[in-house]
Amino acid sequence: MGSSGRESDRAAAGRDRDDEGRARNARPRDGLGRPLPHGTPGVARQPEGVVRSPQDTVAEARALLAAGKPFHAHEVFEDAWKSGPREERPLWRGLAQLAVGLTHAARGNTTGGPLLLRRGAGATEEWAAVTGRWRPYGMDVAALAAWARDLADEVERDTSPVDPGARAPRL
Template identity: 70%
Template sequence: MSTAPGPYCADRERDRDAEGRARNQRPRDGLGRPLPYGAEGVARQPEGVVRTPDESVAEAQSLLDAGRPFHAHEVFEDAWKSGPEAERGLWKGLAQLAVGLTHAARGNTRGGARLLLRGAGAVTVWTTRAGQKQPYGIGVPELVAWAEALAERLEREGTAVDAAAHAPRLRGGPPA
């Protein structure tokens, strides 16, 4: 049995939640990478939060601007899990874009580029739905262009990027 402290139950081999499901509670850095127990990490993004679409976009943008795309992905994941079935593809695509940026910032440029292109493909569908180019004010064409350009850069240069400096503008316009 592990002696590493876990917030749920220190006498078990794995961290578990109240229902007994495995939940790793190691602290994490701003890109979601696990740190050793006892290390100073960043606050976790709460899971299972139901937000309005506008709240989801605003919260995710704030996290992206702060260089925390892993956490923005969690916001998009909550939206796809709690929102209408017809919108799940949009939120899942946005989550893939955030994870692509996470991988790019962690130095996994090949995986980052693939996820950026997959996410761009998923959200592109929203430009053909009744001419809807801006669901919830999201500038889909601009977001797709950002993802494609960053993926091309990652493939060409093969070096990690700064997540905050390369954060997209979900609602268009220049970076913050």
């Protein structure tokens, strides 16, 4: 039928878990978040669960995007999405989708990249339309959405991976 609690505990015993039993992934990753073989030097990950001000979130994500690290920027936006005020969560979720869409485009994923770029564009525009805030924290939501849709179209036309630093959005 199913495994007993003891079997589940034994299976989890060999996995990397935090103090609360949640899975951690200590496996090294490259600059685009792809897992590398154990023992390979990887790129340091963003710490998870950091509560930042919205201005600090934008500044840190901006720097990461400019450095060609959209996967890391996605993690910063995800922290804001999970810890920010309820009314702003759709904005941060949409921005995280834009960053992970760029990540997939840089990995050469011509299906997932455009899908996430368009989803993020729609989410941020919808949030701006509902709230009337088209320039939250100095970001131009309409310009970000246009950037995302243009990049999605480009990725579908030219299937080569994009340079994430060169194609990063201006926040």
